[in-house]
Amino acid sequence: MPKSNQTMSLHTRLVQSIMALSTIILLGASISIIYMVDKKGDAAIASETRAWANILAKNSTPFLESDHDISQVKLKEELKKLITSPMINHIHVYRLNDDGSIEYFTSYNKNHSFPAISNKIAQISQLTDIKYQNDHLELIVKITQGQQTLGYLFIQSSLLEQHKFIRKLTYFTLAFLFLSLLLAFALSQWLFKTTSQPMVKLIDDIGKISKSRNYQTQLARQPYKELDILTKSINLLLLRTDKHISNFVEDHQHTQSQKQALEDRLSARTDALKESNQELLSTLEKLHEFQDQLVETEKMASLGDMVAGIAHEVNTPIGLGVTASSLLADKLTEIKTAFENKTLKSSQLKKFLNDGDENIAIIFRNLERAAKLISSFKKVAVDQSSAESRTFNVRGLVDEVLLTLSAKLQSAKVAVSVTCPDKLYINSKPGPINQILINLILNSIYHAFDGLEHGTITINIMNLSDQLHINYSDDGIGIDESIKNKIFDPFTTTKRGRGGSGLGMHLVFNLVTQALGGHIVLDEEQEQGVSFDITFPVELAAS
Known part of the structure; x- marks a missing residue:
């Protein structure tokens, strides 16, 4: 259930807006002032520190040039006299010896509360520029x-006074911010009070008009320009509403008068529609009967294609067997004649025996091939005409289908790649599976590879969670976008009038969904060719 939009009173919005704007402006200005004062104070202290450092360094020169030990004491006394600024905490003076070493010379501490600090000789290169610490800065x-x-x-100046000043300034700024916000709140209350009274009166008048439904009433003029414009617009809306209501009443009366006439006409047309529906139902029944006959015809057509292919395939090995047997008979006649004439030679007999072995081997291989083709065709034909469940090897079933269609695959130059476990035995209906594979392969040969020199069909089969998954794909020309969404509908074909019945994929869909209780999906994102995912429940059997 969608959430209703939460409304906010004008008073709340006005107070919040003024307070938020005031807070942002005052807080921004206060932070900017404090930041600038802090930075300017730090810069002033840094400048004063550098000035003091230069003055004290200049006054320390005579003492460093002297080699007397008393110079250290005198310099310390001189520093105490010179330093008058309370911000200086510590002074260290270091002397540079002739050998390049640096040693401590003397120092100055502000008072006893500032104990001496360690020398900064190791930090001379780092403190050539002013370095800020928490409460002081340092310079060499x-x-x-x-x-x-x-x-x-070395000089160390205190930042404590600067920090105290910033804290006082911050407290003063916060107090000023609080007083300013109180003033802004009072101002917002006064603004709302002076502007809300006409609005309250306007709201009451609109409520009375809505309650009485007297839309001919006009609202009084308002003291503020914006409210006066709103009042004029509401008055115009009230006039239009009153006119609309009058028109609606007239239209309703006119509609009621036409309603009865429409009901009479509708009753007459309903009777006629019932008669038409009865005729359509009888026609639809005849169409279903005709469709079932066409589906059966499609099954027989695919079986006829297999018969033609098997006949062509069987014709070759039998022809080779007949040729080899004729040649063997001719050789046998020559040997028999030579034997009767007593002209038979051992070399002639040896050649006859070698040729005989070769011809018999040719006859045996071709007869065995023909027998295998016929046996495969018998199994496929029996499975195709049977819808009973039995236990069978899935890879063997696929190989039998491919063997029966080998002639068409070879003539179309189509290669088939099958991925299936060799020992996958299931208990299911081989007939519908057989018919599904035959229709898909023939559909690829007639449609996918039409006009192509060669093609590839890929069949991947696996058993997962008591479901047999078959992925059938080819790299042909694919399916036109205009018929993708109705590929499984009856009489859908791109070769109407050129031998295409449009029932092949419809038959496959019915076999998968009805005979096997599964489902088939076309992968519409396939870039080249087509890909079908077929899934149906099976019972895994022991191999």
């Missing part, structure tokens, strides 16, 4: 005399 500058570097001066 060179102490030079002309072009000569005498040492380095």
Whole structure:
């Protein structure tokens, strides 16, 4: 059940909008001001620190040039006199020796609450630029005399005062933001109160008109331009509604007068339609009978195709057998004549025996091939005409079908690839399966490979969860898009008038769904050729 749209009062929307807009503007402005003040304060402290560092470095030069030990003490006293800024926490002075080493010279601490810190000699290269820490910043500058570097001066300045100022500014900003929001809330309440009274009156008037259904009533003019335009539009809508209702009443009366006449005409046409339906039912019964006859004819036609193929296939080995037997009879006559005339030679007899063995082998192979073809055809014909269940080998059934259709496959230059377990025995109806495979293969030969030099048919069979899955596909010209959705309908063919009955795939569909209780699906995403997935229940039997 769909959720109903939740409505919001104008008062709530107005208050929320003003408060949200005010909050965004004030919060954005406050954050920007605090951020700029913080950055500017940090920059000022950094500039002042660098200035102090340069001044103290310049004043430390004479002390570093002196070699007296008292210079360290004097420099420390000098630093205490010079440093007047409360932001400086620590000063370290390092001297650069002649051998390039750097040693601690003297230092300055702000007071006793600031204990001495470790030297920064190892960080001289890192602190040539100002580095910010949590509550202080650090810098090291060179102490030079002309072009000569005498040492380095480390300075640490406090950021605590800056942080205190930022915190005070933040508290002040929050208080200002809170007061501003209170003022915005009061302003939104006042705006709504001054604008809502005409709207409430307008809503009451519309409610009274809706309750009384007196759509000829007109609303009074409003003090605000937007509400006045809305009032004029509602008045126009009320006039049109009243006119529409009047027209509807007239139309209803006219409709009632026509309804009786229509019912009389409908009753007469219903009687005529009943007679027509009875005629259609009888015609439909005749069509079903005719369709069943055509399906049986299609079965016999496919059997006739197999008979023609088998006859052609059997004719070749029998012809070879007759030729070999005739040749053997001629050789036997020559040997018999030579024996009676007592001119028979051992070499002649030996040649006769060799040729006899070869001819007998030819006769045996061809007769065996003919017998195998006839046996296969008998099994296929029996299965095709029978719908009874029995246990059989699936691979053997497929091989028998391919053997009976070998002549047509060879003449059409079609190769068949079969993937099926050799020891797959099932208990099912071989007749419908036989007929399904024959119709699919003949359909591929007559339609898929029409006009092609060669083609390939692929049959993949497997048993899964008491279901036999058959995937039949070919790489032919495929099925036209216009008939894909009705490929299993009766009389659907692209060769109407050229030998196509349109019942082949309809027969396959009926055999799969009715005789075997399964289903067949055409893969419509196949890019080349066609692919059918056939599935039906079977009972797995022991091999």
